[in-house]
Amino acid sequence: xxxxxxxxxxxxxxxxxxxxxxxxxxxxxxxxxxxxxxxxxxxxxxxxxxxxxxxxxxxxxxxxxxxxxxxxxxxxxxxxxxxxxx
Amino acid sequence: xxxxxxxxxxxxxxxxxxxxxxxxxxxxxxxxxxxxxxxxxxxxxxxxxxxxxxxxxxxxxxxxxxxxxxxxxxxxxxxxxxxxxxxxxxxxxxxxxxxxxxxxxxxxxxxxxxxxxxxxxxxxxxxxxxxxxxxxxxxxxxxxxxxxxxxxxxxxxxxxxxxxxxxxxxxxxxxxxxxxxxxxxxxxxxxxxxxxxxxxxxxxxxxxxxxxxxxxxxxxxxxxxxxxxxxxxxxxxxxxxxxxxxxxxxxxxxxxxxxxxxxxxxxxxxxxxxxxxxxxxxxxxxxxxxxxxxxxxxxxxxxxxxxxxxxxxxxxxxxxxxxxxxxxxxxxxxxxxxxxxxxxxxxxxxxxxxxxxxxxxxxxxxxxxxxxxxxxxxxxxxxxxxxxxxxxxxxxxxxxxxxxxxxxxxxxxxxxxxxxxxxxxxxxxxxxxxxxxxxxxxxxxxxxxxxxxxxxxxxxxxxxxxxxxxxxxxxxxxxxxxxxxxxxxxxxxxxxxxxxxxxxxxxxxxxxxxxxxxxxxxxxxxxxxxxxxxxxxxxxxxxxxxxxxxxxxxxxxxxxxxxxxxxxxxxxxxxxxxxxxxxxxxxxxxxxxxxxxxxxxxxxxx
Numbered sequence: 001x002x003x004x005x006x007x008x009x010x011x012x013x014x015x016x017x018x019x020x021x022x023x024x025x026x027x028x029x030x031x032x033x034x035x036x037x038x039x040x041x042x043x044x045x046x047x048x049x050x051x052x053x054x055x056x057x058x059x060x061x062x063x064x065x066x067x068x069x070x071x072x073x074x075x076x077x078x079x080x081x082x083x084x085x086x
Numbered sequence: 087x088x089x090x091x092x093x094x095x096x097x098x099x100x101x102x103x104x105x106x107x108x109x110x111x112x113x114x115x116x117x118x119x120x121x122x123x124x125x126x127x128x129x130x131x132x133x134x135x136x137x138x139x140x141x142x143x144x145x146x147x148x149x150x151x152x153x154x155x156x157x158x159x160x161x162x163x164x165x166x167x168x169x170x171x172x173x174x175x176x177x178x179x180x181x182x183x184x185x186x187x188x189x190x191x192x193x194x195x196x197x198x199x200x201x202x203x204x205x206x207x208x209x210x211x212x213x214x215x216x217x218x219x220x221x222x223x224x225x226x227x228x229x230x231x232x233x234x235x236x237x238x239x240x241x242x243x244x245x246x247x248x249x250x251x252x253x254x255x256x257x258x259x260x261x262x263x264x265x266x267x268x269x270x271x272x273x274x275x276x277x278x279x280x281x282x283x284x285x286x287x288x289x290x291x292x293x294x295x296x297x298x299x300x301x302x303x304x305x306x307x308x309x310x311x312x313x314x315x316x317x318x319x320x321x322x323x324x325x326x327x328x329x330x331x332x333x334x335x336x337x338x339x340x341x342x343x344x345x346x347x348x349x350x351x352x353x354x355x356x357x358x359x360x361x362x363x364x365x366x367x368x369x370x371x372x373x374x375x376x377x378x379x380x381x382x383x384x385x386x387x388x389x390x391x392x393x394x395x396x397x398x399x400x401x402x403x404x405x406x407x408x409x410x411x412x413x414x415x416x417x418x419x420x421x422x423x424x425x426x427x428x429x430x431x432x433x434x435x436x437x438x439x440x441x442x443x444x445x446x447x448x449x450x451x452x453x454x455x456x457x458x459x460x461x462x463x464x465x466x467x468x469x470x471x472x473x474x475x476x477x478x479x480x481x482x483x484x485x486x487x488x489x490x491x492x493x494x495x496x497x498x499x500x501x502x503x504x505x506x507x508x509x510x511x512x513x514x515x516x517x518x519x520x521x522x523x524x525x526x527x528x529x530x531x532x533x534x535x536x537x538x539x540x541x542x543x544x545x546x547x548x549x550x551x552x553x554x555x556x557x558x559x560x561x562x563x564x565x566x567x568x569x570x571x572x573x574x575x576x577x578x579x580x581x582x583x584x585x586x587x588x589x590x591x592x593x594x595x596x597x598x599x600x601x602x603x604x605x606x607x608x609x610x611x612x613x614x615x616x617x618x619x620x621x622x623x624x625x626x627x628x629x630x631x632x633x634x635x636x637x638x639x640x641x642x643x644x645x646x647x648x649x650x651x652x653x654x655x656x657x658x659x660x661x662x663x664x665x666x667x668x669x670x671x672x673x674x675x676x677x678x679x680x681x682x683x684x685x686x687x688x689x690x691x692x
Contacts (some may be wrong), residue, residue: 011333012358015322034517048542050546052337062338062643066549080333083542084321084404085577 118150169448179372188290241291249433328358408517409440485567
């Protein structure tokens with residue numbers, strides 16, 4: 001199975017799932033979804049506000065994606081919690 | 087009042103010093119809080135006159151379940167905003183709701199202008215307008231101490247007061263409540279100043295026994311457990327709203343340097359975690375709240391040569407860090423805390439202050455204004471200049487600072503740079519550059535605050551951008567928050583206070599309501615606000631949207647003005663429909679009832 005390189009960036013309290021590390025580099029199988037990566041880290045789905053993807057190849061392109069987004073080579077996903085506010 | 091079928095309204099005339107108490111059964115249909123306050127504002131306002139005309143009212147109201155359940159801690163203030171010229175609505179925690187409740191008043195209406203600087207003293211058995219000439223010109227923290235000395239007494243006490251900015255008519259002057267809480271937004275402080283009203287002291291000592299304690303306590307415990315034993319409120323206590331800095335910055339949604347960017351390169355240095363680790367010294371709570379979300383930070387200030395320092399404690403939260411931090415390019419936590427302290431001393435809204443200074447900095451760089459006007463070299467990150475500018479603004483030192491004190495919309499009308507004057511319908515923007523939800527929510531929201539409907543949260547939660555769905559969601563949330571604010575639940579706890587919980591809570595204190603009634607109450611309140619806005623000539627479709635919103639990529643990349651305008655039109659149709667329906671319902675009910683509403687005048691203490 002071919003593999004791809006991706007980066008995961010965690011902010012806020014999500015870092016507790018990675019012992020305080022905010023950026024992880026991973027090699028995953030082609031076809032892996034954002035959800036598979038995030039849930040593997042132990043972050044509950046209900047705690048996720050949004051997932052944003054940028055790509056090393058086209059860094060100016062930034063998009064909000066869903067859990068079933070299939071990762072591409074060079075993708076950089078940013079997992080952010082719901083905005084706290086009144 | 088709890089267990090009563092009426093709303094008890096205290097009327098104070100600052101000019102004549104006449105006091106009157108109304109017993110209003112008819113106001114029960116608004117439940118309490120923002121519902122009652124909106125109706126009282128509508129009855130008492132003079133749309134044809136200036137917002138700072140002495141005859142304009144200030145209305146305070148507590149909620150239908152104030153203080154008897156956890157996290158129902160706030161008081162609402164309603165007025166005509168001198169900043170926007172239309173609906174003024176602001177909320178504050180602290181002790182005021184509790185003291186009003188224990189003094190026996192659901193609402194207070196203040197009109198007229200005192201002949202000399204005055205303060206109002208309210209207790210259960212007396213209401214007096216007293217001399218405050220000696221306090222005029224003093225910052226709010228000092229006034230708090232003096233009022234405490236002058237108004238001794240038993241019971242719970244709350245003290246509201248304004249600083250120099252309110253006295254001098256800065257249109258976004260705030261009212262400080264019990265040290266760390268404020269009626270911050272939309273210029274209530276200037277309305278106080280226009281009435282020569284420096285402060286209000288409320289002392290309450292009325293004992294109100296709970297009937298049917300068993301049922302009440304069961305509901306209370308259920309709510310208390312949800313608040314304290316689940317994760318729902320943890321984040322508010324732990325790091326608090328400053329937790330937003332890091333994720334919003336990482337996602338490009340943190341307004342930086344007057345929204346020239348959505349990313350602040352020093353974001354990590356001013357993150358919630360950084361404040362907690364380095365500056366946090368205390369967490370506090372409003373009375374009746376077990377959460378403790380008020381974060382107090384400390385910084386060191388040199389007050390004399392020879393290594394003479396003092397430690398200063400100030401409250402901080404996300405909006406303050408955004409407005410006086412990233413928005414001004416201020417890179418360190420201590421500098422941000424020192425700016426918060428300067429704003430506190432002046433008595434101004436921190437968000438508006440940051441945004442007007444952001445615009446002024448860019449206008450300065452673009453040559454629209456010079457040091458002749460500003461007296462200090464304004465530059466992003468130049469904290470010393472900003473501190474001086476805050477003082478000059480508060481004192482309305484010259485024509486430029488007078489214009490700045492009118493808000494960013496008016497200042498940019500005088501000096502130019504409207505495209506980057508960051509406001510929604512003349513109210514300075516909040517710290518969320520998240521997309522269409524934020525733009526629509528703020529531009530269409532009744533008071534043009536991010537809190538009207540939480541538009542920013544839809545930018546996050548909506549799976550796919552759908553115009554109709556977004557408009558419907560924001561419209562529904564605006565009505566729902568009208569209902570929540572009739573109670574007045576702290577919106578941080580809105581996930582705890584679901585509809586079934588609200589119904590159970592109200593039923594347990596003798597106020598039977600159904601789900602349908604709560605929906606109707608929300609719509610009734612929103613309609614009242616819309617009528618007020620209409621009377622004040624607010625035109626939804628004429629709202630200007632600063633071009634900068636569409637030039638700087640945010641959480642979702644770039645958004646365009648055409649779509650934003652389309653959303654506003656769609657929303658406007660919905661508010662027109664709601665108003666038409668409510669007017670029809672009101673006419674039908676008038677014909678059916680054809681009996682006068684109950685309005686009885688009592689003396690204080692009765």
